[in-house]
Amino acid sequence: MTRLxxxxxxxxSCKGNTTQIAKSQIVSYQTxxxxxxxxxxxxxxxSKIYHAFVESLISRNNTKLxxxxxxxxxxxxxxxxxxxxxxxxxxxxxxxxxxxxxxxxQNSEKEIDKGTAWxxxxxxxxxxxxxxxxxxxxxxxxxxxxxxxxxxxxxxxxAHTAIALDSTNLRAYYAYxxxxxxxxxxxxxxxxxxxxxxxxxxxxSQKIKNTYLPSWGKKESYEMLIKLYIKQEKWGLAKKYxxxxxxxxxxxxNIKELASxxxxx
Amino acid sequence: MRHSILAILLLASSFxxxxxxxxxxxxxxxxxxxxxxxxxxxSDTNEGTITGFDGKFTLKISNIKDTLIVSFIGFKTKExxxxxxxFNKPLMITLEKNAQSLDxxxxxxxxxxxxxxxxxxxxxxxxxxxxxxQGDPLKAITILPASTTTNETANPSLRGSSADRSRVILNxxxxxxxxxxxxxxxxxxxxxxxxxxxxxxxxYASNPPLTYGNTSAGLVQIQTTRNIKTNxxxxxxxxxxxxxxxxxxxxKDVSFIQVYGNYQFSDxxxxxxxxxxxxxxxFTTKDAGLNFHTKIGNRLELNSFTYFIDEKFKGMNxxxxxxxxxxxKNKRIFTVNNLNYYTKxxxxxxxxxxxxxxxxxxFGNIESKSRITQLYTSLNYxxxxxxxxxxxxxxxxDYSGNKFNDSIPVYFxxxxxxxxxxxxxxxxxxxxxxxxxxxxxxxxxxxxxxTGVRSNIPTNSQKYYFSSQFGLKxxxxxxxxxxxxxxxxxxxxTPDYYSHAYNLLSSYQVAIDYSYKTxxxxxxxxxxxxxxxxxxxxxxxxxxxFVINKxxxxxxxxxxxxxxxxxxxxxxxxSFINQSIEIHDKSYKGQKNFNYLIKATLxxxxxxxxxxxxxxxxxxxxxxxxxxxxxxxxxxxxxxxTFSTNLFSSQYKSYNRLDLSLNKYIKFKKNxxxxxxxxxxxxxxxxxxxxxxxxxxSANHFNYFQFRTIYFGVVWQLEY
Numbered sequence: 004m005t006r007l008x009x010x011x012x013x014x015x016s017c018k019g020n021t022t023q024i025a026k027s028q029i030v031s032y033q034t035x036x037x038x039x040x041x042x043x044x045x046x047x048x049x050s051k052i053y054h055a056f057v058e059s060l061i062s063r064n065n066t067k068l069x070x071x072x073x074x075x076x077x078x079x080x081x082x083x084x085x086x087x088x089x090x091x092x093x094x095x096x097x098x099x100x101x102x103x104x105x106x107x108x109q110n111s112e113k114e115i116d117k118g119t120a121w122x123x124x125x126x127x128x129x130x131x132x133x134x135x136x137x138x139x140x141x142x143x144x145x146x147x148x149x150x151x152x153x154x155x156x157x158x159x160x161x162a163h164t165a166i167a168l169d170s171t172n173l174r175a176y177y178a179y180x181x182x183x184x185x186x187x188x189x190x191x192x193x194x195x196x197x198x199x200x201x202x203x204x205x206x207x208s209q210k211i212k213n214t215y216l217p218s219w220g221k222k223e224s225y226e227m228l229i230k231l232y233i234k235q236e237k238w239g240l241a242k243k244y245x246x247x248x249x250x251x252x253x254x255x256x257n258i259k260e261l262a263s264x265x266x267x268x
Numbered sequence: 269m270r271h272s273i274l275a276i277l278l279l280a281s282s283f284x285x286x287x288x289x290x291x292x293x294x295x296x297x298x299x300x301x302x303x304x305x306x307x308x309x310x311s312d313t314n315e316g317t318i319t320g321f322d323g324k325f326t327l328k329i330s331n332i333k334d335t336l337i338v339s340f341i342g343f344k345t346k347e348x349x350x351x352x353x354x355f356n357k358p359l360m361i362t363l364e365k366n367a368q369s370l371d372x373x374x375x376x377x378x379x380x381x382x383x384x385x386x387x388x389x390x391x392x393x394x395x396x397x398x399x400x401x402q403g404d405p406l407k408a409i410t411i412l413p414a415s416t417t418t419n420e421t422a423n424p425s426l427r428g429s430s431a432d433r434s435r436v437i438l439n440x441x442x443x444x445x446x447x448x449x450x451x452x453x454x455x456x457x458x459x460x461x462x463x464x465x466x467x468x469x470x471x472y473a474s475n476p477p478l479t480y481g482n483t484s485a486g487l488v489q490i491q492t493t494r495n496i497k498t499n500x501x502x503x504x505x506x507x508x509x510x511x512x513x514x515x516x517x518x519x520k521d522v523s524f525i526q527v528y529g530n531y532q533f534s535d536x537x538x539x540x541x542x543x544x545x546x547x548x549x550x551f552t553t554k555d556a557g558l559n560f561h562t563k564i565g566n567r568l569e570l571n572s573f574t575y576f577i578d579e580k581f582k583g584m585n586x587x588x589x590x591x592x593x594x595x596x597k598n599k600r601i602f603t604v605n606n607l608n609y610y611t612k613x614x615x616x617x618x619x620x621x622x623x624x625x626x627x628x629x630x631f632g633n634i635e636s637k638s639r640i641t642q643l644y645t646s647l648n649y650x651x652x653x654x655x656x657x658x659x660x661x662x663x664x665x666d667y668s669g670n671k672f673n674d675s676i677p678v679y680f681x682x683x684x685x686x687x688x689x690x691x692x693x694x695x696x697x698x699x700x701x702x703x704x705x706x707x708x709x710x711x712x713x714x715x716x717x718x719t720g721v722r723s724n725i726p727t728n729s730q731k732y733y734f735s736s737q738f739g740l741k742x743x744x745x746x747x748x749x750x751x752x753x754x755x756x757x758x759x760x761x762t763p764d765y766y767s768h769a770y771n772l773l774s775s776y777q778v779a780i781d782y783s784y785k786t787x788x789x790x791x792x793x794x795x796x797x798x799x800x801x802x803x804x805x806x807x808x809x810x811x812x813x814f815v816i817n818k819x820x821x822x823x824x825x826x827x828x829x830x831x832x833x834x835x836x837x838x839x840x841x842x843s844f845i846n847q848s849i850e851i852h853d854k855s856y857k858g859q860k861n862f863n864y865l866i867k868a869t870l871x872x873x874x875x876x877x878x879x880x881x882x883x884x885x886x887x888x889x890x891x892x893x894x895x896x897x898x899x900x901x902x903x904x905x906x907x908x909x910t911f912s913t914n915l916f917s918s919q920y921k922s923y924n925r926l927d928l929s930l931n932k933y934i935k936f937k938k939n940x941x942x943x944x945x946x947x948x949x950x951x952x953x954x955x956x957x958x959x960x961x962x963x964x965x966s967a968n969h970f971n972y973f974q975f976r977t978i979y980f981g982v983v984w985q986l987e988y
Contacts, residue, residue: 045304082321084303116787124746126713127655129342147787148834148873155390160375167371168342187875188935194497195857213318216303 038047044074046193047214048090056097060104068098085125086215087130093217096139112146130169131217137178138164141185155192158182173206175221177227184227199230204244222252229261238268284894288329290350292359294338296404302340302363308349310335329355342366345739362586368611368652370566377608377615379468380489381650381660381708382477384716385739385751386470387781387792388412399839399869399881399929402946402979405469405490406436406446406459411867411883413796413825413841414473415485416860418890418923420956420973421858423447424457427474427487427796428821428845428860432762433485433773436549439492440483440572441604441621441644442666444762446551449579449598449740460575462512464502465526465559467493474779475753478720478737479648479660484757484800485773492559492573496524498987504530506944506981509553510535523562530555537979544952544975549582551592569608576601585631586960586971588909590683592632600625601733602642607972618642629765632683635675636765643667656710662703663725668698668770670763682904698761698770701725716741724758731772733758754778775800790829797822818850819858837871849916856915859890889920889956897964907964920956925949938987945980952976 044051055067072094079087095118102111122128122136140158144151159182165175180199186192203224209216225248232241242265248258294302301323308316309327311334319325324388327336332350339345343363355358368376383389392409395401396777401408406422409415416425423431423446436446448458462606476487492912502513518524532553538545555577562570578599585594603621609616621644628906629636648662671694678688706720719738726732737755744750755777760770779796800819815938827841843865869883899905912918929946949955962968 065436082303084302084321120746127342131341132696148818148831153391153393153397156393164372164375167369167375170369170371188940209307211316213304213306215318216341242631 013104014032025165026109034239038248044078045090045215048075049093049217049219052090052094052097056101057092059101063105065098065101068101069095072098078189085127085132087127088121089135089217092116092121092135092139092222096135096142099142108146112143115143115146128164130165130172130175133161133165133168133222134174134178135174135180135217137165138174141178141182144182155182155186171206171210173203173208174201174217175223176200176206177224180224180227184231196227196231200231204228204247223249224257225252225262226255229258233261233264238265242266242268271825274558279938284529286758288332288355290327290329290336290353290355290359292325292327292361294340294361294363296343296363297365302343303661305338305340305343305363307336307338310337313337325914342579344663345462365614365655368613372759373610373613373615373652375692376649376652377610378491378494380470380477380479381658381706382471382472382479382718382739384708384741385472385475385477385718385753386489387414387473388471388839389468390471391850392463392466395466395469397871398733398878399871399883400927402458402929403462404458404465405463405466406488409471409488410885411839411841411869412471412473412843413792413827413843413867414471415864416843416862416865417847418860418887421447421457424486424488426471427779427823428847428858429485429775429800429819431796433759433775433800434487434760435480435483436488436490437480438490438621439521439604439606440480440617440619440646440648442480443602443604443621444623445640448577449551449581449596457625458675460555460577461490462513462528462557464493464515464528464574465557473781474777474798475737475739476757477706477718477739478704478755478757479662479706480721481664481704481722481735481829482666482759484759484773484779485798492561492571493526494561494569494571495521498527500982501986503983503986507979508532508534509981512781516561521563523560526557526559528557537977542978543551544593544977546975547583547585547971549584551579551581553580554578566609568609569606571606571608572603574601574603581843586958587683588681589831589906589961589963589965590632592683593630593668593683594797595630596628598625598627600627613653614649614665617646617648617650619646619648621866633675633677633685633687633689634683635689637673639671641667641669645824657707661705663701665699665701667697667699668760668762669695670768671695672763672765672768674765679901679904679906679908682901682906684906687906694768696768696770698760699727700730700760701727714743720755733774749951751781751783752779753781773800773802788831790827792825792827796824796825796917816849816851817853819847820849821845821847821858821860824965835872835874837869837873839867839869841865843866851915854915857891857917859916861891862887864888875933879929879933881929882926883929884924884926886922886924890921891916891919892959894959895961895965895968900964909961909965918959920959920970924951925955925973926951927951940985940987942983942985943980944982945978947978949976949978 049055051071055071059065068235075087075091075094095114099111099115102114108169119139122132122139125132137158140154144154147154160181162175162182164170176199180196180203183192185198204221206223208218225244229241229245229248243266245261252258294305294478296302296951301319303319305319306316307319307325307327316325317325329350334350336348336350336641337345338361340363342365343365346361346363347636348361370982395405395408396403398408398411399425400411406424409424410417414427415622416428424434426433426434433735435442470758472487474485474486478792480487496515496517499516499517504511509530513528515526516524534550538548557575559573581596584595599720605620615835623642625640627638644666646664648660650660674692675689676692677683699800702724704720710716710717717740721736723734724732730747735757739751742750758774760772763769765782776799779794781794784791798821823843824847825843829923830841831837841889845860845862847861848855849858865887867885869881871881873879894912895909898909901908920972927948928950932943952975957973958971960969
């Protein structure tokens, strides 16, 4: 029952992941005349992946994700565009979370490793590619046991490169912060997450709206920032960013969930 | 009439409408279509579209005085005034890649141009978690199959070559004799480097890049850290040392300083295990280091590292038939300074180093005092010329001056304090300038090629030499790669007690390295051949009697690293080395002639509980030249040994050693405590180090490497 509630709340918050982009920060096209690909698989792909993930979670069956993965595979074979490989890797991230939620850590690791390898081997990576690679590596690090400490510096290097390539890419800052947040203090973690998350939430999800390109990261940055302040017992700041976050993403289950930790503080 | 006007207006509007539809294609400089690029109008960014897979787009234009903007990640945004566009023809827009930003350049330039061609890259954490390093950067290398160090020192010997043929480079400056107490009694268990200041360390087992000179074997390249995240104070105490380390930011993200100091003493360490340390009476070492880093503006960066060490050692030593006290003292200070300037397309760097030391060695009737002065300067430019082609070039100047004030035994076998000796004062110096060029070319996704040339700029009687090398890396798949490398190299020997000269050496090297890497498995294999010769007076001075003219080394290496059950790691390596040496045109078996050189480690590493490592090394003993008889010398009262004419025909017994190390990390808020314990040579193997004789050489016995010893201590860290 709890799981079902979680999933439903997750589903309700999923809209925020892709469509709740602050209007003041981006420009949306009112006119998109051409493009035979307007209704193609890649249009709004981020949202499609997320919905497939949520539906897979609800049904406890990954057919939706797996079908989408197959479609992307076919499209990639046909078009050989690295952007398609980006979305295939992004899908692997959710596929890994799906297995993780199911308690199947072995497949979860396999899925994230596959996405990571694709991104690692992608040529001429841009800022978005490095940010995703860093995110995937950051999630995969939990399976790596003693190797985690060695991978950590590699992840930071990738996130750092993502920032260097585009200093206005919020996902680069989020990926950097995410890794720092999850790195044990012993290995130098937890020192820079705040700075990078504050930077991430100050940036637009996309400078020009483009349904083929990624827009994730802002909502996640709010969640992580609030968690960080809760961890550090900085209650005033935790509340401030909770209110700001929930205002921007009222359907976010993960942000809402943090309210219980702030009551009475 | 009204109908006519309406018809004209309709026609006009339809004409206008057809004029406002813009068709175009977005491509990159290589002519490949750019998918998902944004195409929109400057006056109203809401009016826009996205390119399709073929890079094509169609956009309705209402104002031909507007400007079209085309953008995509990683490309320069392009503006096209619509007034210049012919609407009835498809528009072709070419996007150019973004110029490398300064931040990106700083990241890229931070890595050596030859990075892809190094055999191993280690970070600070790799050093700490290395099962054999004992926290020492150069000792960490000994886990590699390519490490053929046989005397338990930290001074790296790579692929069978003598340590003096390889070089250790710190921030672009060579550090000669990079170990502590590296005097005649050949201790040097630890290096001069503190892992806390290290960012990355690269090991080139053979065929090193010619961005550095004065090596004819391998190269270890160390780079100090370029930023610190928090201020940290570290206090440590152990069975034989006490020390501190301070990392302090001076200006956030701009400058920082690292200061450390240690005092090492022997009382507890030796007192607790006197029987297992028969050759050590007492030692004290004081050392201090200072590392300063600052940025001046966006493009200029300065790093300065200075290190001082004062060592005193008293122990027992044996040579031939004499056994007596040995006393060594050494004071050394060196500084390494770097100035980096980032240009639009590269990095201009000036590296400067200075080193001075005074040391004394006393044993029997031998007294050796030496003063060393070294200076080094290099000017380098790393140029990221094209996306897949990089170039580095520069010049270097290296000066060394050695002054020896020695009391030398008249008869090499008569070493008692009363035996005759003679005074010899020698001053030698060497200076050489070199110029080099090194390039790397990423030919395709699978192939990378590098080549380098380096030559001296001879002065006076100096011999001209020219070094050259190439490397070809082939990625068979994402997991497997091959590296073929070959080259001719030159270096000068470092003068010592036996040879007060800078001899020019050279080598031909060829190697093939294979690597297979998955998440849990790392497999490496290599085959190499190294031909080392002396360009002038011989290849290597072995001791008072022999000068090796030529060394041929053929080796095969295998290394496996396997991670399992999340926290366990197992490594196993084996090397086969066939080495022959040439003395006076006759060939003999080399000292490092090993049918096997096995290294194995088992690690359990769970930072929440503890870290434990067991490491084993086993190999045949090295070869030595036996004494086969003696004659009594009335003049000295000592027997004079007669050596076998079949040189290096004897061999020490096989060498075995098993070590254990245990670490526990405890964190509480901003404090951390690290407790460490190590048990070396657990099974107390008696590993023969040096052959010794009774008074008339009728019987022999041996001096041994380290017996079983324990060591433990704690480190307290505070972050603030």
